[in-house]
Amino acid sequence: MAVEIDQATTIEVVGDGGSAGRAAATRLRRLAPWLVLGFLLVAVVLVGFFGRSGQDGVALSPANPAPAGAMALAEVLRGQGVEVIQVESLEAAAASSSAGASTLLLHDPDSWLNSDQLSALDGVADRLVLVEPNTLILGELAPSIRQAGLIPASEDTPLPADCGVEDAAAAGSISPGGFAYRADLICFPPATAQGGPPSGSYAATAGQEVVALGHGSIISNETIDQEGNAALALRTLGSSPVLIWYQPTAADLALTDTPVDPLNLLPDWVNLVMLWLLGTGLLAAVWRGRRLGPLAEEPLPVVVRAAETAEGRARLYQDSGSIDRAAANLRAATLIRLAARLRLPATSSVTEVVAAAARHSPRSPADLDQLLRTERPASDTQLVRWSQDLDALEKEIDAR
């Protein structure tokens, strides 16, 4: 087993047979897979970061090619000579009211804009197309259009135009869903409309300066090719040479009181010192992390406690409720010890042991007979009491 090594090792060892260059090469070779992996990781991150430039994941965004986006519509409009401008902020949207006729598309499902900001958009463009507007937007920009609730999901047949508006009539029918509105001009009324004033998925002011599209999905990439969705969208949004596409974001959230940026209060050198400390920390990690040679191996012995089998058997007895078996063990062991203590042969019967024990114990023979021979504990509690009794009897007889 053991490789015998000359005990009095006085043979001198010089070096490990390598050189600094070779050691570095070995280390590099060992690190190579990790370096390649790290390089790949960085490459994937970079491609992911720059490869997606110009696209986003916002629903109904003209730069989103996903099913929920609206890039298809924007591209077709561009192909038709409409200048589609995607603006990111309220300032940009308000400033885009340049010369020439324009249309402003406003899609704010998360209600980032407050009424003051909304009123700033009033009159920015010649024509306002509101996609799924809420009460706040309608109140500021088109008081004559009012919400009329959801078009129920049970509605699954295309909604017919059913009105005299040219754009809607040309489209014929559109996909059902979204909101319904009441206004001077309404089109695509839901089939299940319950009494009351008529409502429709397409609503417009009398002069068609403001149009509300109740169902935003009709301009999405996924469903624009269904029914007359494309026709309605193209006609509604492509009527002027410039289309300003504005979807407010969290950045547009009007802040009541701009807090002071705490970083601005710090002197210039703090950032550089932090950077330097980071570098020093890395050096310290390298200093403490370099081990003084490889770890020494210790062949560990197996650790088995001899009493473990007995403990395991005890748990088996307890889990399976083997009261009888446990009692039999305790009884047999006590009887054998008593027999030895009372100088009886190992072959003597239980009654003989009981009789001998009675002569050495103040207990009555009947008690002893019950304790040693006839008692059968039925529950854990009885077993504990009985076994303690056995133990006490042994001690009594030992003491004599």
Next chain:
Amino acid sequence: MTITGRFVLLAFLGIIPVALYPGAVSILIWTTALVLVGALDLSLAASPRKTGLSRDLPDSVRLTEACTSTLTVRNYSRRQLRATVREAWQPSAGAADAVQHVSVPPGESRQLLIRLLPERRGHLRVAQVTIRSVGPLGLTGRQVSIPAPGLLRVLPPFHSKRHLPSKLRRLRELDGRAAVQIRGAGTEFDSLRDYVRGDDVRSIDWRATARRRDTVVRTWRPERDRRVVIVLDTSRTSAARIDDEPRLDTSIEAALLLGVLAQRGGDRVDFLAFDRRPRARVNSAAKGNLLNALVKAMAPLEPELIEADWSRVPGQVRSISSHRSLVVLLTSLDSGSVEEGLLPVLADLTSQHVVVVASVRDPRLDEMRGERQSVSDVYRAASAERALLDRAAVTAQLRQLGAEVVDATPHELPPHLADMYIRLKAAGRL
């Protein structure tokens, strides 16, 4: 290549120029200075590959005794070697100061004393020595691990040695007894002496009495030059720990005491460690100190996690001694392994030899037996009783087959086994 705490401190001090003159220039200047100074220091460090290492180890050491590993570091380079040296002993060698700093001028050598206090019996190893040589500024260094294997043989402690004087006294008392004083005090004729009142008349040597005027009796002494074969079981059952000591180690203590005692008693002692094949062997015919040979043979023994093959033991014993011998089997009395392994072959052994089966008894079982406070206690007591009953049954079976059984707790096993030997010798059964 390594850096030191001093280098990190120097880098940390760079915080002052960076804070005073914020900008890229101060950072760049300080970084360049750090790199240059570090590289300079590295190039001035003595090469750890030009260091000669030789080690002086004691041949063997007894467990619980300390020893010293002397590592000589010789500097063959032309620069002063300032190094941190680590001798990578395995942890159980108990090297308290395995990492030491040393400064060696060119061409000279220094000795490092590494104190070892082994915690385990067996062969303890050291695989390599790591040298970290730093430059004169103590900023950066070069590090190399040089393979320099070494082996320290840690012998069993032989704690049971303290029982030896009393057992030897009892053994000597057997000598020169008249037949009357002890029945069967031996069968070998020792000497003649004058009759004193109380001697057994049967031991009077009438022929010698006729030659002299006084009545003369014969005295006897125990047989000598009997063979004692100690068989140590190294199979899986020897791995079990009793009182936080493997059964194997307790058995080794008992075997050592018996071996030394039997040798002083004039008998020839053979030792065999066996599970499925012989693991160690000490021959009585070999020259030299028996105790040394025993501890050396026992030092590397480890419990093997396999079942013992008892069917081959009679053959092994026969190959050691063809005569009637005292065969001592140091094993366990676990009912399963004994019933299937030892019992079937025991008759073969007892027919030719006197067989003693010695085993360590777990005092924990006796503790478990007495604890009857709660329900789980009582179940544990019942289970312990079962184990003890099984053990008693196995013992009875062994005795029926003609073997003697010594079953004692770890502390008592060596003296009890020695007592059994003395008793057998006194009874002339060897």
